[in-house]
Amino acid sequence: xxxxxxxxxxxxxxxxxxxxxxxxxxxxxxxxxxxxxxxxxxxxxxxxxxxxxxxxxxxxxxxxxxxxxxxxxxxxx
Numbered sequence: 001x002x003x004x005x006x007x008x009x010x011x012x013x014x015x016x017x018x019x020x021x022x023x024x025x026x027x028x029x030x031x032x033x034x035x036x037x038x039x040x041x042x043x044x045x046x047x048x049x050x051x052x053x054x055x056x057x058x059x060x061x062x063x064x065x066x067x068x069x070x071x072x073x074x075x076x077x
Contacts, residue, residue, distance in 0.1 A: 011049040014040070018059030024064035 016036065023029045040050045058070065 013051045015053045
């Protein structure tokens with residue numbers, strides 16, 4: 001869903017969670033990430049500052065570590 005903004009913002013904050021960054025098997029969703037990067041680049045080209053915030057770091061690493069479930073203990077995260 002696209003929204004039009006009443007004024008051109010100077011700064012946009014984009015929050016991306018693990019459900020967006022990864023697929024069901026905890027592998028990085030490279031197709032979606034490429035689309036996100038293209039949209040952010042377009043905003044930067046229009047002189048809009050973009051702040052990317054993610055809570056998906058643990059989920060993104062799970063696929064690389066071949067983990068089937070999210071670590072429960074903090075040191076493992």
